Amino acid sequence: MGSSLFLADKKEMMxxxxxxxxxxxxxxxxxxxxxYLNNNKKSFLVYLAMIAFIIYTGDRTIPAIxxxxxxxxxxxxxxxxxxxxxxxxxxxxxxxxxLFFFVYKYLYIHIKxxxxxxxxxxxxxxxxxxxxxxxSEPFAIQTILNETIKHDFYVGMGHFTGLLNQLVPFGNRLGxxxxxxxxxxxxxxxxxxxxxxxxxxxxxxxxxxxxxxLFIFVLLFNMVLYVGNGLFRKSYxxxxxxxxxxxxxWSFYIHRSSLEYTINLNKRIILLLLISYMFSALVGYAxxxxxxxxxxxx
Numbered sequence: 284m285g286s287s288l289f290l291a292d293k294k295e296m297m298x299x300x301x302x303x304x305x306x307x308x309x310x311x312x313x314x315x316x317x318x319y320l321n322n323n324k325k326s327f328l329v330y331l332a333m334i335a336f337i338i339y340t341g342d343r344t345i346p347a348i349x350x351x352x353x354x355x356x357x358x359x360x361x362x363x364x365x366x367x368x369x370x371x372x373x374x375x376x377x378x379x380x381x382l383f384f385f386v387y388k389y390l391y392i393h394i395k396x397x398x399x400x401x402x403x404x405x406x407x408x409x410x411x412x413x414x415x416x417x418x419s420e421p422f423a424i425q426t427i428l429n430e431t432i433k434h435d436f437y438v439g440m441g442h443f444t445g446l447l448n449q450l451v452p453f454g455n456r457l458g459x460x461x462x463x464x465x466x467x468x469x470x471x472x473x474x475x476x477x478x479x480x481x482x483x484x485x486x487x488x489x490x491x492x493x494x495x496x497l498f499i500f501v502l503l504f505n506m507v508l509y510v511g512n513g514l515f516r517k518s519y520x521x522x523x524x525x526x527x528x529x530x531x532x533w534s535f536y537i538h539r540s541s542l543e544y545t546i547n548l549n550k551r552i553i554l555l556l557l558i559s560y561m562f563s564a565l566v567g568y569a570x571x572x573x574x575x576x577x578x579x580x581x
Contacts, residue, residue, distance in 0.1 A: 288340050289340075289395060293341045293392075294478070296340065296341070306551075306555060308337060309551050309555050310559075311349075312352075312552070313552065313559075315334060315349050316524050316527065316528060317524050318330055319356065320524060339395075340391075347535075354377055355530075355531065358370065359516070385419050388420075389405070389411075390402055421539075423481070424481060424482075427468065427472070427480065427486050428489075430472045431489055431490050436468060436486075436490045437490055438467045442461070443491065443543075444461070445461025445462060445543045449546045463541055463543065464541045465541065468486070468490070484538060484541065485497065485538075487541055508533065521556065525552065529553070536548065
């Protein structure tokens with residue numbers, strides 16, 4: 284991506300996003316969770332620096348998922364307990380991090396442009412923090428659901444055919460195309476909005492198949508959490524990292540996303556971990572074979 288990473292306009296930067304940058308971001312997410320799980324402090328600090336750079340570019344998704352994954356591991360290690368009262372310090376830290384993600388959205392452009400005076404003025408203004416929450420993304424996502432219900436917006440289930448594209452690795456690079464729920468609702472319900480609004484999984488289900496499909500998806504959503512939670516508690520090592528990241532996407536990020544994009548995010552993590560594991564196994568096999576050949580010759 285080169286110098287486009289330093290562009291203040293996120294739209295322009297996103298136009299330069301490519302497969303390598305996506306692989307790198309997901310690798311950083313896996314790496315920092317794995318480093319924390321293995322108590323590898325040096326690796327953790329390296330990945331933390333990379334997370335900081337990702338935040339600097341204006342992308343909050345991967346840092347948020349990494350934080351949620353690590354906090355899940357921390358809370359889970361303490362066993363069943365009243366988190367609010369027994370782990371108040373960790374909860375407070377989590378809340379501060381969440382507030383940071385709200386605040387930074389309205390600061391990163393000034394930081395990239397090195398407008399330090401404006402940054403200082405905003406940070407010293409108490410009303411600024413209130414405004415960052417008031418106009419934060421969750422309220423926009425909720426508005427999508429509100430407007431979908433208000434206008435009885437209907438799109439049908441045709442756009443779900445895009446889910447088939449997710450069965451093909453790098454399908455978009457091979458020419459596979461799909462229509463997202465955002466493409467369908469934003470032009471109709473929010474024509475005046477000039478930026479991407481994300482999505483709302485509950486609005487998508489409601490507008491695609493009515494209350495029946497919404498009810499079915501609520502059951503599916505909770506079933507995945509129930510089964511995934513059981514697998515996470517019984518897992519360890521690489522599989523535990525895989526489960527906690529996938530479930531973080533499913534339990535948190537899915538609320539501002541579409542079903543197709545959520546599956547796509549999960550697919551990236553699965554493929555990257557699988558390829559890394561296979562590559563590691565091949566390197567290990569080659570190393571052992573080389574050592575064996577040396578012993579035979581000696």
